[in-house]
Amino acid sequence: MAADCVFSAVPFTRVALDDPFWAPRQAVNREVTLPTEYEQCRKTGRIDAFKLAWKPGMPNEPHIFWDSDVGKWIEAAAYSLKTHPDRKLERLVDDVVALVAGAQQPDGYLNTHFTVVEPEKRWANLAEWHELYCAGHLMEGAVAYFEATGKRALLDVMRRYADHIGQVFGRGPGQKRGYCGHEEIELALVKLYRATGERRYLDLAKYFIDERGTEPPYFVAEAEALKRKGWRKYGWGGGEYSVFQAHKPVREQDEVVGHAVRAMYLYCGMADVARETGDATLLPPLRKLWAHVTRKRMYVTGGIGSSRHNEGFTFDYDLPNETAYCETCASVGLVFWAHRMLQLTGRGEYADVMERALYNGVLSGVSLDGRRFFYANPLAAYPAAGKGAAENVAAERREWFGCACCPPNIARLIASVGQYVCSESDDAAAVHLYAQGDVELHVAGRRAGLRMTTRYPWDGAVRMRLTPERPTAFTLALRIPGWCAKFALSVNGKAVRAAARGGYARIRRRWQAGDTVKLVLAMPVLQAEANPRVRMDCGRVALQRGPLVYCLEQADNGRELRDITIPPASAFKPVFRKNLLGGVAVLRARAWRRSPRDWAGDDQALYRTTPSARVRVSVTAVPYCVWGNRAPGREMLVWLSRRQ
Amino acid sequence: MAADCVFSAVPFTRVALDDPFWAPRQAVNREVTLPTEYEQCRKTGRIDAFKLAWKPGMPNEPHIFWDSDVGKWIEAAAYSLKTHPDRKLERLVDDVVALVAGAQQPDGYLNTHFTVVEPEKRWANLAEWHELYCAGHLMEGAVAYFEATGKRALLDVMRRYADHIGQVFGRGPGQKRGYCGHEEIELALVKLYRATGERRYLDLAKYFIDERGTEPPYFVAEAEALKRKGWRKYGWGGGEYSVFQAHKPVREQDEVVGHAVRAMYLYCGMADVARETGDATLLPPLRKLWAHVTRKRMYVTGGIGSSRHNEGFTFDYDLPNETAYCETCASVGLVFWAHRMLQLTGRGEYADVMERALYNGVLSGVSLDGRRFFYANPLAAYPAAGKGAAENVAAERREWFGCACCPPNIARLIASVGQYVCSESDDAAAVHLYAQGDVELHVAGRRAGLRMTTRYPWDGAVRMRLTPERPTAFTLALRIPGWCAKFALSVNGKAVRAAARGGYARIRRRWQAGDTVKLVLAMPVLQAEANPRVRMDCGRVALQRGPLVYCLEQADNGRELRDITIPPASAFKPVFRKNLLGGVAVLRARAWRRSPRDWAGDDQALYRTTPSARVRVSVTAVPYCVWGNRAPGREMLVWLSRRQ
16 A cells, blocks of 8 residues: 555445435435346346347347446445345346356457457457446456455456456557556456455556556557558547547646546546555646646536536536536546545545535436436526437436446445445544444554434534444544534533644544544535636526535426526525425525516517516525436526525 | 508618718728628639539539629629729629629529539439529629619529529429528519519519428428439438428418528518518518517527527527527528518518617628628627637638628628618608618609718717708608617707607608708617526626617626626716727726636635625626627627626
């Protein structure tokens, strides 16, 4: 482990949540989403693809992305099995694993599309054809399933594949000096290294990281070779290597560019390699990239990637709301990256963004019933504008997608969400996210139970009861979120004065079983302003309370939400509504809108120069993460006009 | 002439403007724009195309649109020659006419592309290949040149072509029952009818109008025939006939849809046929279409067509500002249509829109120096967002375009702008637009001079001196614009009380030479609100004074214009600045913006929940029609945040 690692995450296997926010979502994920996604994979041919029985002319031609969907589903299922054993599910995974294993070629290669559809094109188009990306997701699934069940079958398959990849790629004679157009293999190889202890997988991950963006550009030669063969197949026309974050060596990169999901996975891989190799040269670019995305290119929901056209970043402060892409996978990737940076640095700024993305831009990606998914997570919905939109930018969640990366991505995140709650080190434990449940900490060489009791995110009071095996001295670092301006802390009923430094209030003492810490985070309604350069949000604010960003929905507030003018934050009152949207605190206030009577009727002029009257209206805001769960395909709005 | 015709426009040949607003623009149009456009046509091969010398492999392959550009340039040059004879220009036109004439085929057919490039495809794709559109523009040029010079050469050529078209198209045996995908031929044939008195041209125009959108759809059979031959060439894939306004018979159309320019030209043709044939069944759809576009689909600038994707209409109240297409040609077409409706009805609502489009969305299409043109006229410009945009949506005016419809369109409009000033009938004269100059009215069987003295649009005072040949009784109808809430009227110094009915104040008397009418239109600064369903403009207003819509430019107000919050209209003061942008009244006020200091620095957070401070700033608004004439490629904004 590199010298500057501050923390290790407490794995989700040692975090059992029984809170009203995450526990029901985990149950739905387990009981509905996982079976639903398996069924979708089966129905669409993704499972059977591994039988390698497809022949030209048959339906369900294995697509170049498909293997990755199955890999992610296996990973999600594995996480669930680890905390909630389920024989039926395990048998299902075993069956899939057998199919996957059967698809492996004698040389270790494993890819359904390039085995049965275009075998002659193996490794011919790393820029666009996603082979290493698919390999990475199968590796992640293999590691997760091994760790969940101890079963080595898939792990061994993926080791053989990784060994094959290690033979094909590298700087040795006869090897390809390439890397994947869609990053993922890097972080997956680090997981494989951690699971097996085989250093060569870490070295291979480092090779892919180091090689990226070097001269001469691999993709140029590749594109030329493709052209000679007449094999250009997908959209990338060459030239803009920034799409793949391959425009310069990763250590020289300081701006997040291109495809958002690819960027996130790359940065995760960089952080992993930095951590495992101790390569400190990867940290400065990671810090610069972090500052860039969070200060110039991130939505208030933790969504990233402004444009559907490149599924990625555009230019600084360009954060359109109605056409925001904010792919669910990109926010998932941001959580992954933030989590890694948090372990490396212990700084609250990473936890703040992790929480922002998790509670808002990620969770909005799945319906409360666990059956439907958003690919894009816009910050405003206007039904007429969405008519005829592509499935990945539809204004309603859908059951599945042709390119189905998002549904299993959110499933694996929810199944393992416990790992984001706490971290531990030799002499400290940190609580990053507050959620009711039991955590088993390993700190200062001992086990220590931590029971959290809280209604977070609906309430900022958290009671923590510690039960170390025996009295143990360590620092308990409690995150004071960036949104929290005031907090109170007590130990065993006695107020403790602790400043929040780097986002954490720290209490160092010899903890005894039964010690109780109480933290109360003030959780007023806030109104976020965006930087004036975010031209779309000028004159507007986003309602926020605790980690949750709120929105107005048509169901509560009628049409033409943009015409509503809200009062200052202090006028809003949170009201918990048990029967609404699974139980949420809504925010209510009296507001204004232009008198609909002044503008009623089809013969009304489009423009008028006499100021129209205003009427008082009640507004109700709901958490963004649950929008679109009532009447889908209606208006929604995050950035609200504020009385000035 | 149909029974319900109220007015005839006073032709531009009887209107000599010497005002500070239009006269300089006409001079620049004559002295700079016309020669520049000729040179562009020549340079790009549009002129030489008529030599029919192009062979495969040669540069400058005649494009299917090209003939129309030359036709419009001839028309613009003709209007200029009529009022400002210019031997050099006339010789130039004569040379072009000779080339055009030489390109006519023995059977009368005349189209450069389908003579030399794809002769086998003549009339094969009316939906997309623009032959009748090109024919129409050459006809308009021919009529204008004949009327300007008395020279018949081009008129005769185009008559022969029209006769050929009349043989090819129609309901007789062996004829094609088609119509053009890009309307234009209809209104052109009416002009040809008026110039020649040949009824068959009017009948052919009526045929094209009547046939449009009938069952079975012509374009379906055409598309099938194309497919059989493998000839599909351009973008339209079949199905959406609304692109061409061919989704139903024109008399059943009540919503403006599809390509905006095509729609305008069709409605012009419908109005012309209604007027000349007395076909009253065309008027109800025209009125419905008018109500629809002006009440639901028109920008405050008179721009129309929200989307670059279809160059046309999207859905009701969908009027995005930064991505507004608002093609210059579409606003030109709206002026044409409004002008025709105004003659048919005498109602001020048509003049209001005509004025709105003319002074704003049309004029913005050309630079003050007459050398550069906008194809799209957005209502907001943000440089970073426009980077890499296509030439037709660039944030700076350009010298020319591959598809160069707009530059000669605006040139022909400016050269003939006098025709929009007044109308006349047997017993009335109407003044629609106020501009300093001399008009020769023909009213009640006599000539009457009308001298207008005014600084309009900078000032609302207009002095009108009448000089009838001899004392004559008629009604003088003076337009009271929709934007004007208060006016004062006097005749020979004596106040006259006249209500504005239907947009006009009417004075009936026996006019004598030297009678003087004074009209003072109150011209305060106004703030237009858009209907709340225009979601982009909620919380925002557009500054307007007289007929001019104003905008903020970066040159006067710095960056991030959307963050400026303006005070009510009454706080704005007009200030005439002689040396600015050719002499304009700017609007000035004290306003607010968020303190840049609160947000300075690259390390500034993207979001903050403590309200940022506001600072006072001075704002200066300039007329929209002159934006982008100083430092091009900078920010501009029409809809401004208003303090609420």
